[in-house]
Amino acid sequence: MTVVVFMERADDELSQQALTLARSLGGEVSAATVEGPYAPGAWAAAIVAAAGDADIVGPGSDRGNEVMAHVAAQLDLPLAANVTEVRGDELTRIRWGGTLLEEARLHAGRRLMTAAPFAFPLSVDSTQTLVLTPELGGAVAVVDHVAPDTGGKVSLADAKVVVSGGRGVGSAEGFAILEELAALLDAAVGCSRVVTSAGWRPHTDQVGQTGTKVSPDLYIACGISGATQHIAGCKGAKKLLAINADREATIFAHADYAVVGDLHEIVPAITAELRKAK
Ligand SMILES: Cc1cc2nc3c(=O)[nH]c(=O)nc-3n(C[C@H](O)[C@H](O)[C@H](O)COP(=O)(O)OP(=O)(O)OC[C@H]3O[C@@H](n4cnc5c(N)ncnc54)[C@H](O)[C@@H]3O)c2cc1C
16 A cells, blocks of 8 residues: 655645654655645646555645645545544544544545644655646646735744734734734734734734644733634644633633733733843
């Protein structure tokens, strides 16, 4: 049995986690990346052609899940997304934004799956990676490249530290103290959905199930209650510092460090201490 792993890039963390999942299946594993403009249907066709009758595994990223959904549609086979464990044709996978672990069985001759983010360690050793060039067939053409405007600041997805605010911040203006702390830490500012729904911050700043999924070294959650849909976006953080006025807040169950108090006092106090230390 052989397994082909679709990797977004050889150094991409979620792709390396997919490689670890593929290796846990047993058998020979080969890795493939796809070059050229993003066209999920065409990328899937290139992967299907290269894979022959092998099992196919992809990363649990937005692109990984989208390309693998096209792979499954083209092969008319079921896809198990966000898998955390495989036992033969039985598996466990994450559903509903992390609220449910589903035990499932794949009723197919081949296994198509994506690895749940951060459910597997990285495979960092060098695996020979095949580079596939898809046939775009004129359906897709790159007309322009527009880099996201981060105003010269580190982006949410790449930041090593994220300072995130929820309803507890109180207003759009209230984010000034989070911005100030973030600037000192070279951090990005994130927020909860309540904040984007209120129009205090743009949707691009939202962390969560329907926002960006972040995996910084440190996630500082200020005035965020810790709803499952928010945690789905920040559970990849190595450490979580929660600042909340309510000592019963759910966020504390996910926190490595906890401060019970008013964020309007705590955040400026942290900023002042950091300034002194610099
Ligand atoms: C399908 C679906 C998808 C969703 N996707 C997302 C998503 O992607 N991201 C997301 O964030 N949410 C998402 N949500 C919404 C989610 O369920 C919660 O409603 C939301 O995360 C709550 O935001 P919050 O923590 O800012 O607000 P709240 O739940 O209202 O919590 C505010 C917190 O602030 C604390 N607080 C108040 N004042 C202070 C103060 N002065 N100092 C310190 N703490 C204070 C309170 O104690 C409280 O814990 C989704 C919901 C659904 C149904």
